[in-house]
Amino acid sequence: MKLVTVTITTSRPGSIIGKGGQEVDKLKEELKKITGKDIQINIFEIKRPELDAPLVAASIARQIENRISYRRAIKMAIAATMRMNAEGIKIQISGRLNGAEMARNESYKEGRIPLSTFRADIDYATDEAHTTYGRMGIKVWIMKGEVYGKRELSPLVGMTKKNLSGGSSASKEGNSDAKRARRKK
Template identity: 30%
Template sequence: MGQKTNSNIFRLGVKNTEWVSKYQEINPEESTFLVNNDLEIRNYINRIFEINGLIINSCKIRYNKTNINIYVTYYVLEQFNINLNNNNSKNLINFLNSLAISLNIFVKNNYNTSIKLKTKNLNKKLVKQGKNNTFRNLIKKLRKFSKNIIFKDLINILLITVTQTNSSRLLSEFIAIQMKKNKKHNFFLSFLKKVLTEFLNVNFSKIKGIKIVINGRFNGAPRSRKKIIQLGSIPLQSFNSKISYNQSISYTNNGTFGINVWVCEK
């Protein structure tokens, strides 16, 4: 009798996914050291960005003999105090500079190497998309939701999701934040599904389908439930498909929510 294979491995995009960390070890002991180093740096960056209202879209780390190169793309939430206006952009620059300095101090004290940090702000790309006529017509269809606090952030993040590659992390982290702050979970998820449906049908979309699975106690219910949002096509048995996958956890007063996001790209 043959062994059964977990079908989830077919939907993780293993074949066409780029490694987020690259290094060359000399012996097994050094490999363990580099893995631990990588985890500590990522945990530190994730925590600092989360406190300051920034969502990381991707974080790539490249190691060589002399230094560590880190490439981070991020999105700034409108709900937080950090804004991208000309008057307040210095606050963001100062924050990134202080992050680079603190990372260098941490790495030199523990690993005797230096860090080179490069960042990319995804908010700046949204200005160009705002001039697109198709995007304007899409916003007109959704204007009845414009009074909602998260409307602008949701539109911006979904726009990045359908136009950028490997953007499942950005969407899953945003959902995790909203599940923690918003008590009306069912309203948020229905709102998310309506906006996603509109975005998948536009001509500038680069994704075939999207699947979101959330487990937790919705609206403070006594029992945990599972909710699935699936739009478009998600292949079940294909290694050649380009799928971006991410898993996030939201810690709330009613327990934790597990969020899984699959984005199938064209």
């Protein structure tokens, strides 16, 4: 029998594991019935959920669905994220804000979010809040810092000068001899 590995990333692993691992065992049994294969469940904890864009977006969406003012939810999320030493956060919300007849967009930003910089470590996520007035879209950008030397962004990584110039080394030597001969004339 083959093994199916399920990886769950959560900010609260205790709610998934349950008392003595009962919830995980139930989940394994249900998945085993569906797939007919053995199941291995890996649960990873997100240590700082305030710096995880999908969790921040979901949190704002749930608060709006529970009739908390969108401005208050956004400002609380921004404050919590900046307290966790993020370099910047930007939140955009669009839809029928406060039940207005005309839909609009509003953006809230604190710190810096350089969207044109490759080395910026920016986490991005979207979510939707379903209200009685319709859907409200939420976009979240969180800048955690800058990436220095972790990865090379150039498409020419790992290529030597021989590989880049093309052709064989013998033909290059022949070309240089021909150039020298032309210069002497």
